[in-house]
Amino acid sequence: MTTKNRYAEYDSLASMYDDQGTQRHDIVVEQLEQLVLQHLPKPARILDICCGTGQIAQRLLQKGYQVIGIDSSEEMLRYARKNAPHAEFILEDARFFQFTSTFHAVISTDVGLNLINTLEELKRVFQNVYQALRENGIFIFDLYVEELCIEDWQTTKIQGEAKENNAWINQFDYDAETKIGCDRTTRFELIDGQWQRFNMTFNWKLYSITDIKSALAKVGYTDIVFYNIKNDFGIESSGHVGCFVCRKS
Known part of the structure; x- marks a missing residue:
């Protein structure tokens, strides 16, 4: 992986991301079970892109699946290898990874793909996934x-x-012209008895349902379905999140 494709700024977020509790990840796996897992053989091969700290990968391993995770943060993957030691994790950017057609399913959770800020680059991810399936x-x-x-x-x-060993403050602003939400976070973490400060800025791109469905169809996906996670699954905390499911034809 080239240096330009690695996102070191996500490294300082890894411990906070890993400390989100189990309920959130359990809910995601329940959704995967309803929409995908019940249709897969065991042991199916699953690719988890933008896999973060491996919490989802570990739960899939426990269900008997083979899992490979990719993420562009080395520190995220350090946690992932601890959380899911029997999965394989690769440092790679979702826009540039390449696998041959070996996976029964590819997943991406926790809205990681919104961090890809152009539709053209997101379509490149869709193409990479299509090739991997x-x-x-x-x-x-x-x-x-x-x-x-x-x-x-x-x-x-x-x-x-604020917690015993870390604290954070966040400001979020949205630019209607670019459809990008700017997420500025200052985080403090107690490391070896010393408080350290980390400043992070993340840009979240909003895409329309129509744009996503069109991009998927152009790549070659079929059976494209959109779910409103709040309305279709009754999860109030995910009121702004949608889920897309499609197949390689």
Whole structure:
């Protein structure tokens, strides 16, 4: 992996990301079970892109699946290898990875693909996934979508949290012209008895449901279905998130 494709700024987020609790990850796996896993053989091969700290990968391993995870943060993968030691993890950018057609399913959770800020680059991810899937393989991913987010995102938000060993404060602003939400976070972590400060900025691109469906169809996917996670699964905390499921034809 080239240096330009690695996102070192995500490294300082890894410990906080890993400390989100188990319920959130359990809910994601329940959704995967309903939409994808029940249709797969065991031991199916699953590719987890933007896999973060491997919490989902570990749960899939426990269910008997073979899992490979890719992420562009080395520190995220350090946690992932601890959380899911029997999975394989690769340092790679979702826009540039290449696998032959070996996976029964490819997943991407926790809206990681919104961090890809152009539709052209997102389409490149879709092409990489298509190449990695077996015939009739399933691709499932979640996103913040414009139709569910636009009203809420136009309000500037400031929030934060303090724990014994870390604390953070966040400000979120949305640019309606570019459809990008700018997420500025300052984080403090107690490391070896010393408090250290990390400043991070993440840009979240909003895509419309129509744009995503069109991009998937152009790559060659079929049976494209969109789910509103709040309405279709009753998960209030995911009110702005949509889920897409499609197949390689």
